[in-house]
Amino acid sequence: xxxxxxxxxxxxxxxxxxxxxxxxxxxxxxxxxxxxxxxxxxxxxxxxxxxxxxxxxxxxxxxxxxxxxxxxxxxxxxxxxxxxxxxxxxxxxxxxxxxxxxxxxxxxxxxxxxxxxxxxxxxxxxxxxxxxxxxxxxxxxxxxxxxxxxxxxxxxxxxxxxxxxxxxxxxxxxxxxxxxxxxxxxxxxxxxxxxxxxxxxxxxxxxxxxxxxxxxxxxxxxxxxxxxxxxxxxxxxxxxxxxxxxxxxxxxxxxxxxxxxxxxxxxxxxxxxxxxxxxxxxxxxxxxxxxxxxxxxxxxxxxxxxxxxxxxxxxxxxxxxxxxxxxxxxxxxxxxxxxxxxxxxxxxxxxxxxxxxxxxxxxxxxxxxxxxxxxxxxxxxxxxxxxxxxxxxxxxxxxxxxxxxxxxxxxxxxxxxxxxxxxxxxxxxxxxxxxxxxxxxxxxxxxxxxxxxxxxxxxxxxxxxxxxxxxxxxxxxxxxxxxxxxxxxxxxxx
Numbered sequence: 001x002x003x004x005x006x007x008x009x010x011x012x013x014x015x016x017x018x019x020x021x022x023x024x025x026x027x028x029x030x031x032x033x034x035x036x037x038x039x040x041x042x043x044x045x046x047x048x049x050x051x052x053x054x055x056x057x058x059x060x061x062x063x064x065x066x067x068x069x070x071x072x073x074x075x076x077x078x079x080x081x082x083x084x085x086x087x088x089x090x091x092x093x094x095x096x097x098x099x100x101x102x103x104x105x106x107x108x109x110x111x112x113x114x115x116x117x118x119x120x121x122x123x124x125x126x127x128x129x130x131x132x133x134x135x136x137x138x139x140x141x142x143x144x145x146x147x148x149x150x151x152x153x154x155x156x157x158x159x160x161x162x163x164x165x166x167x168x169x170x171x172x173x174x175x176x177x178x179x180x181x182x183x184x185x186x187x188x189x190x191x192x193x194x195x196x197x198x199x200x201x202x203x204x205x206x207x208x209x210x211x212x213x214x215x216x217x218x219x220x221x222x223x224x225x226x227x228x229x230x231x232x233x234x235x236x237x238x239x240x241x242x243x244x245x246x247x248x249x250x251x252x253x254x255x256x257x258x259x260x261x262x263x264x265x266x267x268x269x270x271x272x273x274x275x276x277x278x279x280x281x282x283x284x285x286x287x288x289x290x291x292x293x294x295x296x297x298x299x300x301x302x303x304x305x306x307x308x309x310x311x312x313x314x315x316x317x318x319x320x321x322x323x324x325x326x327x328x329x330x331x332x333x334x335x336x337x338x339x340x341x342x343x344x345x346x347x348x349x350x351x352x353x354x355x356x357x358x359x360x361x362x363x364x365x366x367x368x369x370x371x372x373x374x375x376x377x378x379x380x381x382x383x384x385x386x387x388x389x390x391x392x393x394x395x396x397x398x399x400x401x402x403x404x405x406x407x408x409x410x411x412x413x414x415x416x417x418x419x420x421x422x423x424x425x426x427x428x429x430x431x432x433x434x435x436x437x438x439x440x441x442x443x444x445x446x447x448x449x450x451x452x453x454x455x456x457x458x459x460x461x462x463x464x465x466x467x468x469x470x471x472x473x474x475x476x477x478x479x480x481x482x483x484x485x486x487x488x489x490x491x492x493x494x
């Protein structure tokens with residue numbers, strides 16, 4: 001299986017190892033497989049007998065074909081061990097009726113990013129070996145909150161890799177900020193940026209495309225790579241858990257093999273829901289993908305109109321990991337639907353004008369799989385209260401956006417197909433806002449909010465978050481987006 005860029009009409013070929021090393025294509029596009037492997041229903045049914053690491057290795061072996069199955073199984077066993085996921089990788093919980101929550105936050109940083117970022121460093125190390133790469137990989141991360149900590153935890157103290165994470169100074173929760181600022185490791189760096197996530201992500205792409213920066217890094221023995229979902233090595237492991245959720249429904253006799261399900265995903269950068277779409281292309285019986293947005297509802301507008309326009313007000317919300325106006329992975333969907341020529345044209349328009357409009361045929365094709373709904377702050381808080389009081393199910397502010405979108409979708413369409421909702425973070429990562437949604441009371445930031453939420457709900461505080469109280473703050477740097485490159489070189493000189 002080879003890969004090429006979403007913007008390359010010549011379809012220059014790269015191996016999976018090369019793609020995982022490079023992260024972003026030289027033309028600014030994202031790497032995609034040259035074809036999507038398909039699985040029969042009988043194959044999908046057979047997955048029910050597999051544990052999660054074996055399932056992951058089996059599915060990834062269809063996509064990352066220059067890795068042997070043995071290599072993938074070894075890495076998946078290491079990534080999804082009970083040491084990292086003591087409650088299992090991603091339990092599927094029935095909330096009510098035929099509504100299910102896929103809890104993706106049982107890993108070491110309490111967010112769904114662990115599902116990919118516990119495995120991705122292992123894939124990168126093997127890729128460096130396969131390609132005979134002697135330079136040190138510098139992982140450059142723009143984060144809206146959860147990716148940063150998950151990447152830091154996954155890559156810490158790994159030979160031949162350094163990682164530098166940038167996050168918006170006022171755009172993450174207090175707990176997310178503490179998770180990153182207290183990160184230990186000899187090869188890690190963290191810096192806040194005056195700006196929003198889109199500012200940071202755009203500058204990261206500028207750094208990747210700068211020949212001057214690449215040359216300077218080359219002289220120092222480094223090259224750039226990415227842990228964001230622009231890297232296919234980050235996206236691929238996320239495909240697995242949608243197969244796992246379907247198998248859980250089969251094993252629990254909630255559905256029969258071949259029955260279709262809906263999937264609802266809270267998303268800002270479009271990576272998590274795109275992984276579900278790839279699973280559908282591979283043969284997983286998914287009917288509708290419900291794309292859930294917060295007040296930054298650019299994806300909702302796009303899915304309804306075909307116009308993607310980032311020239312709009314940016315909102316800081318209680319679901320900060322979704323506060324994004326440039327949804328990078330949407331580019332991959334455009335490629336799958338309309339090919340490289342059209343995708344390159346639309347991306348050029350987005351870069352130059354801040355918007356693009358897809359043609360009617362493209363929007364029609366997208367609408368066959370996707371629909372978009374959004375939840376404002378009031379709806380998000382009401383949904384947290386509703387699901388806790390009506391179903392005794394505690395959810396974070398991002399998962400609440402998804403459940404609100406699902407409720408809206410069902411009310412509008414009457415579609416009661418079994419639905420799996422991607423639950424992306426432990427509620428305690430956003431304890432202050434969850435507590436406020438339940439009680440109407442403002443608690444203090446940080447650890448006081450954890451205690452208040454625990455007292456209110458009796459839900460246990462997860463160990464990775466409760467232990468933050470005793471950790472020392474290591475990183476306090478703040479920079480502007482135009483000095484991010486300077487921050488990187490200062491880190492490398494240490």
